[in-house]
Amino acid sequence: MTSSTPYLIRALYEWMTDNSLTPHLLVDTGDVDVQFPKALIKDNKIVLNISPTAIANLIVGNVFIEFSARFSGVEKFISIPVSSVLAIYSRENGSGMTFEKDEILQELFTVTRKMFFAFNKERTSRSFHIVL
Amino acid sequence: MTSSTPYLIRALYEWMTDNSLTPHLLVDTGDVDVQFPKALIKDNKIVLNISPTAIANLIVGNVFIEFSARFSGVEKFISIPVSSVLAIYSRENGSGMTFEKDEILQELFTVTRKMFFAFNKERTSRSFHIVL
Numbered sequence: 001m002t003s004s005t006p007y008l009i010r011a012l013y014e015w016m017t018d019n020s021l022t023p024h025l026l027v028d029t030g031d032v033d034v035q036f037p038k039a040l041i042k043d044n045k046i047v048l049n050i051s052p053t054a055i056a057n058l059i060v061g062n063v064f065i066e067f068s069a070r071f072s073g074v075e076k077f078i079s080i081p082v083s084s085v086l087a088i089y090s091r092e093n094g095s096g097m098t099f100e101k102d103e104i105l106q107e108l109f110t111v112t113r114k115m116f117f118a119f120n121k122e123r124t125s126r127s128f129h130i131v132l
Numbered sequence: 133m134t135s136s137t138p139y140l141i142r143a144l145y146e147w148m149t150d151n152s153l154t155p156h157l158l159v160d161t162g163d164v165d166v167q168f169p170k171a172l173i174k175d176n177k178i179v180l181n182i183s184p185t186a187i188a189n190l191i192v193g194n195v196f197i198e199f200s201a202r203f204s205g206v207e208k209f210i211s212i213p214v215s216s217v218l219a220i221y222s223r224e225n226g227s228g229m230t231f232e233k234d235e236i237l238q239e240l241f242t243v244t245r246k247m248f249f250a251f252n253k254e255r256t257s258r259s260f261h262i263v264l
Contacts (some may be wrong), residue, residue: 002147004143004144004147004227007143008140008144009145011139011142012139019133063208
């Protein structure tokens with residue numbers, strides 16, 4: 001089964017731009033083969049503004065996200081594995097979605113899901129998984 | 133600001149059909165102006181198989197979801213307000229997303245978000261909202 005993450009990134013990117021919000025990606029630079037300016041990387045993470053006014057030629061594929069961006073006036077071709085995206089969120093109000101896959105977060109969602117079941121047991125017997 | 137729900141429904145529908153999963157909608161029938169067979173409604177909710185093999189002419193708009201479906205051999209035009217959709221999930225493994233807006237669930241997500249902040253405080257100072 002493929003990851004639902006690229007589908008959700010495309011959806012939220014579209015929702016944000018339709019609502020005049022500025023989409024940002026939080027990216028783990030560990031697996032990204034791009035020389036970003038060091039000043040922009042903090043704790044192995046970088047925040048990239050991917051709004052149509054900030055970058056060009058954006059393609060959100062199912063495996064890679066690709067676009068052209070300028071850093072200090074120099075145009076760079078950026079290619080990021082979808083699996084390195086930790087979140088997409090809007091600059092204006094922080095709304096969006098996280099895709100962190102670490103165990104602590106997984107555990108939190110499992111707890112939430114169990115609480116959800118407990119509260120909703122009588123309303124539906126279906127099981128739901130929060131997409132991570 | 134418009135709802136992100138229709139964007140997420142389109143994304144997960146596409147992800148499921150790309151993965152040969154069968155998308156189902158859980159719908160609150162309270163605000164739906166369609167005469168569904170009574171036997172299919174339970175506790176004011178109905179589960180609708182919206183896979184391409186089960187229905188025709190699906191349009192997931194930003195306000196309404198519309199399609200044609202057959203009930204007991206009779207074709208019906210179905211129009212459902214997006215706001216009545218409680219969840220989209222796959223029949224095969226239950227993966228998907230809930231859009232319930234009741235206070236208990238909101239509270240659960242708030243708790244999760246706070247725990248997320250606590251665990252991730254040192255990694256990022258950004259605030260995230262889980263899209264409901």
